Amino acid sequence: MSFRRNGSLSSTLLLIVANVLIPVAIVIFATGFFPYKPLLPGLAEYEPLDGYGEPPEAPFDKLVFMVVDALRSDFVYTTNSGFKSTQSLIRHGAAIPFTAHATSPTVTMPRLKAITTGSVPSFLDVVLNIDEGDESSSLASQDTWLAQMKAKGTGKLVMYGDDTWLKLFPGTLDRADGTTSFFVADFTEVDHNVTRNIPGELRNDDWNTMILHYLGLDHIGHKGGPRSPHMVPKQREMDGIVSQIYKAIETQDHLKSTLFVLCGDHGMNDAGNHGASSPGETSPALLFISPKLKGLQTNQDSPLPDAEDFQFYSTVEQSDLAPTLAALLGFPIPKNNLGVLIPEFLSIWPKKADQAYLLHQNARQIQTVISAASGTKTFDGALTAESCASPSSDYEELACAWQGPSKIVMSARVGDDMNSQWALPVVTWLRKAQELMSGMASNYDMSRLILGQVTALLAVIFSLSTATKTVSPTRSLTPLLVISIAYSIMMFASSYVEEEQHFWYLATSTWFGYLTLRGFKRANTTFPAHLLLTAFPVLVSLRLLRAWNQTGQKHAGTPDIVKLFIEPHPHFLWLLVGLTYFWTHRQLVHSFHGRIPVPINYPVMTGLVLAAFTFKAAFTLEDAPELVVEFVKSSLLDFTRGASLIARARAVFVGLGLVAMAAMGFILWEMTGTGGNRKRSRPKRVPAEAITTLQHLYTILALTQSRTANIPLFLIFNLLYWFLSNEIDVLDGTGLSTVELAISSLLLQYASFFAMGGSNAISSVDLSNAYNGVSGFNVVLVGVLTYVGNWAGPVWWAFGTVVLLGKIWRRDQRQKRLGSGNDGKRGSDEKEEKAEAKQRLEEGPVSLFKTYVAVTTLFTAFSVAAVMAACTILRTHLFVWTVFSPKYLYCVAWSLGQHLVVNVGLSGLLYWLGSL
C-alpha cells in the first residue's frame, strides 16, 4: 500500500511542478521575445550642425490635424469616393496626396504612437491598446510633435474626438472633448460631438494645434464593411468638414499659415475589420492641405481608378509624418523618430542650404537612435576604409553607407551647384536606416528564448510522466497524444495558426463520432434509434457550432449562420435567446429545489434571469439596434425603462453574487449540518447537486458577457452536455471514462472558443462586453469581463466538466456497489483498471480531478512548448508579428487564464465544494 501511495504522491508532485514550470517558461520566453525597446528620454532640440546658419524658416505656424479612423486610401482617391471637394483640392495642387503605409498592428493606439513620435511601436503596445488603462502606454514622457508644439509656446493644444488621445497625452491637451468608441452602432453621435466644436475653434486664435479624430467611418466599417450603404454619405460628411476648414484657412487671416493634415490611422479589410497586415488595412490615406502648397505645383490627377493594392500617388511610411511636420512647422524632430522627411516638400525651401540642413538634421537624429540601439558610437567618423570593406554588423554597414550622402549634404550646404536630384542618395540612405531600425528581428534575447524553451520542454516531460502514472490504461492517452502532437506540428505553419478552428472542429467531430459509434455496441439500443436520437443530434450540434461564426483569416467575412439566418431574422434570434434564458432559469430553479421554499425560489430566480435578459436586450438596443425586435423593445424594455446600462449590468452582477453566496452557504451548511447523521445515508449526493447551482449561475454570467447572436450556442452546448452526461450514466462498464471526459472537455473548450468567433488574430478580441457595469476604468474588472466575454464557452465547459467528474465518481461508487457488473467482460487490461479503481477509492474523489488536470496540463505543456519553438525558429519569418506573436499571446491566455486559473484553480475550487 505504501508503495502505491508513494507513486501517487510523486505523480502529484510532478503534476504540480509541471504546472509551476508552465508560467515560468512563459514569463522567461516573453521577456526575451518582447524585448524592452530603449527610448531616448527628453525633448529634442536642434542638433548643432557645423557650417549651417539658423534653422530654416518654417512655412507654417498652426496645425489642424484631422484623423478619420480607418480612412483607407481608396475612400478618398477613387472615382466612387464621397470626397469630391478634397479631390478638387488635389487637382488644384492645394492638397498633396499620399498613401501612408501603416505597419501592423493596425489598431488605433499603436498607429497614433507611430504618427506622433515617428517611431515604430513595439508589439506589446497592442496588448496595452486593449488594456487601455495602462499608464505605461502614455506618451506624456515621450518626445512627440505634440510636445514640440507645446514647447514652442505659440498657442494651446486642442483636441476633439477619440479619447485615445487623452489617454496618450495626459496633461498635454489644453482643451479637449473626448468621445469613447463604445458602441459601434453609433455612426452619427460620435462624429457630431467633434463637428460641433469646429466653428468655434476656427474663430479662436489661441491655439497652434487642433486635433480632430472622427470615429464614425470606422464604426460603419466594423458594422457593414467598406461597401456599406452608410459609407459614401459618411465620406461626403467628412468631405464637407475638409472644405469647411479649408475655406476658413483661405479666408481668415489668423489661419493663413495653417497646415491642414487629413489622414487615416489605418485602413480596413474587406470585412471592415483591421488589426492585421493585409493591403487594405495597412494603406490609409494621407493629405497635406493648404493654399500655400499650390506653390509646389504638384497638381495631381484626381480621382484615380481603383487599385487592387490600395497604393495611390506616392507611398510613404506613416512615421514620416513626424519629421515632415517638424520641418513644415519649424520644430526639432522628435527624438525617437524613425521617419524620413517626405522629399516632395523640400522644394518649399528655395535655398539648397536649408534643404540640406533639414535632411542633415533628420539623418543626425536617426543616427542618434541607431547609436543608442547598437550601443556604439558608429557615426563619429572613426570608421576606416578597411572596416567598411567588410562591415561587421548591419549598423556598421549603414554607417559606412553614410559617407557618400554626408559629402553631398556638405556640398549642398555651401550652395554648390548641383542637379535637381541631389537629395536622392540622402533620402535613400534615410530609408535604409528606417528599414533597418523598424525591423526588430535583431532584438531577440536568444538565451532567454532558449531557457524558456527548455523550461517548457521540462514541463512537457513532467506532464507526460505524471499523465502516464495517473492514467491507466496508458493507451487511453493515445487520442490525447495524437491531438497534442498534431497541434504542436500545426503551430509551425502560419496558415494553420490562422485557421486553427478547423483543427478543433475536425478533431471534435471525429472524437464525438467515435464516442457515438461506440454506443452502437450497446445492447439496449437499436441501430436506428441510436442513430436518430444520439449520433445525429450530437454531430448536427457540432456542425452548427462550426458554422455559427466564420472565423480565421482566409474566409473572414464570408457567410455563416449568424449572417445568413440570425441577423436577417431577429424574431428567430430572440426566440432562441428567450429559450436559452428560459432553460437556464429552469435549471437554476431546479438546482435550488428542496433547499429554499418555492415562493422564494421562483421569484428570486425569475427576477435574476429577467434582469439578465433585459440587460442583454437593452445592451443590444445600443450595440446592434437592428437586431432588436419590436416585441422585446415594447414588452421587456419599457417594463424597466429608465435604467442605465451600467445600473442594469450591476444589478445582474450583484444578483449573481448574492445567489452564488447563498448557494455556497448551502453547500457548507449541508456539509456541517448533516455531516454527522445524514451524510452516511445520502453520500455525496446533495452537495454535488448544489454545485450545479454555481454552474448555472455562471451560465447567466456567460450569457451576459456574450454577443447576443452567440447566446443560442449555449443551447447547443447544453445538448452536447446532455450527451456526455448520458454517456456517463451507462453502467455496463462502457460508460465515459475520466480520460475520455477530459479529452472531450479539452476539445469542446477549444471548439467553443472558435465557434463564438474567437481566432488567433488580435483584431478578433471582442471588447463589446468588457465594460458592462463598469463606469470608470478598473484594470482587474475590465480584464475579467474581457476574459469571460471571449472565453465564455471554454469556461462554461470547464465548469460543466467538474460537475460531470462528480457524476463519474458517483457512477464508479455505484458500480463498485453493484460489484460484479462487468466481471469477465473485459480483456487484458482489466487488472490494470481494477487496480486503478482500487487506488481511486483510496485517494478519494481527488484522483478523478487529478486525472483531468493531468490531461489538460499535458496538452497545455505541449502547446506552450510548440508555440515557443515556432516563435523561436520562425523569428525572422515575414509573419512573425502578425501571426506567431499574436498566437503566443493567445497561448499565454489559454495556458495562464484557461488552464491555470480556470481549469486548475476555479474548477478545483468547484470540485472541492462538490466533494465536501
Place this chain on the structure above:
Amino acid sequence: MPLVDPVTMSSSAIVKGAVAQPTSTTKSTPGSQATESSTTTTGSSSPLATLRPVQIKQTPAAQTVRHALPAALTALYLFRFDALVTNPVPVMFNALPVVAAFQMTYALLCLPAAGEPASKSNRKPRPGEKKKGGDIGSSTIITALLASVLTSIATPFLYLAMVLFGAPFLTHGSHTFLCAAHLALLALFPLFYVHGVDSAAWAAVGGFRAPLDETFGGLVGGLVGAWLGAVPIPLDWDREWQRWPVTILCGAYGGYLLGRVLGGTLFWGKKF
C-alpha cells in the same frame, strides 16, 4: 444516377469473358473454423466473432484483376487529375460509370458474393471437380446489381456524414454529393457485394471489429483518406487543387487503394 446501365453493360461483357474461361472454385481458407459461415444469422449470442476475412478468389482472372484494377484506378485518377482540378463536377460525374465498371468487374471476378455458397463452403475442391454454372452466374449479377442499388442508397447518407464532418452545406452541393458517390462506390460497394444486408456483418464493420481484408481495408482506408484529405485545404498556398473537393477525393482514392492493397496482403485477417 448513371450507375446501373453502364454497369450492366460492362458486367455482361465480363460474364462472357469469364464464362469462356474454365474456372475452379475458390480455394478454401485454412483454419479449423472453416465450417462457420461469414453470414451467420443475426441474433446469435456473439455473431461477430465468426466474421472471417474475405478471400480473393484464386482464379487467374481474379488474381490478375485484383492487381490490375488498383493500377487502373490510379492511372485513371492521375490521367483525369488536371481536368478534375479545373472542372470537378463534370469530371467526377463522367468518371462515375467508369469507376462503377471497375468496381463491378472487381466484385464479380474477385469477391465472393453475399450468400454465394462458394464463399461459405470451404470444403476442398476435389481434383477435377467443376463447379456447376461457373463463378459468375445470374445470381452473382443480381447480387452485384443489388449491391449497386444499396450503394446508391448509401450515397446520401455518406453525403450527410461528409456535411456533418464539415463539408459545405449551402454551396458545392453537387461537388460533395459526387464525392460521396465516389467514396461509396469505392469503399462501400465491395462490402455490399460481399455482405449484402447481413446485419451482424455490418455491425462488425460499423464497430470496426471486422477482420481486415481487401473490402474492409478499402473502407477504412477510404474513410481515413477522405478525412485526411481535409488537412491541406486551409494552407495558404492558394493552389487550384486545394479547392473543394479535390483533396477529399484524392485522399479517398489514395486511402482506398492503400487500404485495399494492405488489407489484402500485409494486414489480412488482422483486427483493430
